[in-house]
Amino acid sequence: MKREELLGGYDAIFSLGDLCLTSIQLKKHGLRPYSGVFDWAATPILSKVNMMLRNRFAQFMEVSHLRAIGPASDTMLCVADDYYDFVSNHDFELSKNTMTYLGSYYEVMDKYNRRINRFLYAMNxxxxxxxxxTEGDFGDVMELQATLRGMVKNDFNILVINHEAVDGIVEKNWPLPNVYAVAFPNSVDKWEGNNALWSEILQGIYLEN
Incomplete structure (x- = not known):
């Protein structure tokens, strides 16, 4: 799709990962009024995100899939859902959880279930x-497009940003309807070094409400 087709108002805007970077940039530009399912986690494998969406989050973070990895920070425990390759760095407080006991599991799941229900409600x-x-090859993005087409009742678009050996913003021109894919430089700190490019790519996009 062409860039001008991406622009305009949206009733909802969601990050699909692969890191917190996406949600941070959406919030910075006034495009994230609430947290989504993928905002504060690592989801490096897009095919697993596609599977999670197709399953409508069934088996998401079930106890039997969880593995405590170690401290994510001074206050948080890093916990992985190995079924979906979903890694949480911001949910399990060290004051309530250990490597062998996730004491705040049900509290965390209440939060995620609210986010899941909001996400699925928006789909309809x-x-x-x-x-x-951020980060997805052509095949996985094509699968994502097909998956969302089966979930979303009305119109949707997908913005894909890959970090590659480029200068500035490079359009990928993928022949996928509803998909606008670009490359950003990977030669800088992607958490801060591409701020101006994020501003440029998100200019002209806004929330309706």
Missing amino acids: TARRILFVR
Whole structure:
């Protein structure tokens, strides 16, 4: 799709990972009024995100799939859902959880279930939705497009940003309807070094409400 087709108002905008970077940039640009399922986790394998979406989050973070990895920070425990390759760095407080006992599991799941229900509700009710994903190859993005087409009742677009050996913003021109894919430089700190490029790519996109 062409860039101008991406622009305009959306009823909902969701990050699909692969890191917190996407949600941080959406919030910075006034495009994230609430946290989504993928905002504060690592989801490096897009095919697993596609599977999670197709399953409508069934078996997401079931106890039998969880593995405590170690401290994510001074206050948080890093916990992986090995079924979906979903890694949480911001949910399990060290004051409530250990490597062998996740004491706040049900509290964390209450939060995620609210986010999941909000996400699925938007799939059925929003007039127009934008999904933003960093890192995904053509095949996995094509699968993502097909998966979302089976979930979203009305219109949607996907913005894909890959980090590659490029200068500035490079359009990928993938022949996929509803998908606008670009490359950003990977030669800088992607957490801060591409701030101006994020601002440029998100200019002209806004939330309707």
